[in-house]
Amino acid sequence: MTEREQARTRAPEQETEDERVSCPECGGRIVASGAESVCQDCGLVVETDEIDRGPEWRAFDTKEKNEKSRVGAPTTQTMHDKGLSTNIDWRDKDAYGKSLSSRQRQKMQRLRTWNERFRTRDSKERNLKQALGEIDRMASALGLPENVRETASVIYRRALDENLLPGRSIEGVATACTYAAARQAGVPRSLDEISEVSRVEKNEIARTYRYVVRELNLEIQPADPESYVPRFASGLELSDEAEHRARALLRNAKEKGVHSGKSPVGLAAAAVYAAALLTNEKTTQAAVSEVADISEVTIRNRYHELLEAEESIGAA
DNA sequence: ATGGTTTTTACTGCGTC
């Protein structure tokens, strides 16, 4: 009693710390992601070279990673009931092995039914808990905004309800849901980026993703290259002007249909590079390829196409 | 499985600082 009161009087001090920074670009919330501070809404990288709070250890194989890893969903969640759920024997015998009266038998039957119901519900709950933890972890590692987590959770719940889980790993599906949600929300992350923070192989993510999308009839249009632009641009510390031009370049390309079949990431990267050139800002193809995680060759090819498309418009 | 398309890898030559 007295102890609790003391605790309550002490507590408020902690909450006065003012960590509420908002994004200079769009006013969104700033979230720490690895060694960077990133805006949740537009992806602007505000600060780099902070202390990286990532793991201090290195793992050289999966086994080691599992052993050393101290991050991710706490095991208390994955082991939620610690194996303590009950199981009611199907034999209608009491502790001494005598048969039960018919009245008792009926009672046991009812208990079995309910126990089973609770247990399966529990297992779903546990499953969901773990998945949501995983989604949350990945989303914050990727600097994805709150609403993406929401949609990811919703998608996951649907997957669970439709029994899409059996035969698939929770993490795989959770990752796929996150990927889908990010795309749906217009803040896509590439498969590579996703698989960076997931414990699941890229291939499996892609497979599970396709499966989930098909089964749930999610409508997800191919990622819009423009949605990558802000992230790349701020990663390269380019001006708003350049960012704007990159967008214009992409819009134009879209109209001319140059972009079909090409990877949106490559297109976005090329546009950013081309825009930097047009605004006389110094960047190298290597730098762009770095932040966009795309090869320089692809950037070259794309940005030629972009400029061609642009010229034929400019001439008219 | 297969064939077509896109992306990546690796290498080379050119111009500039």
Added chain:
DNA sequence: GACGCGGTAAAAACCAT
């Protein structure tokens, strides 16, 4: 001479069939 850039060929990855 290192660097940025452009081009090319061959390998790899991807996708629809």
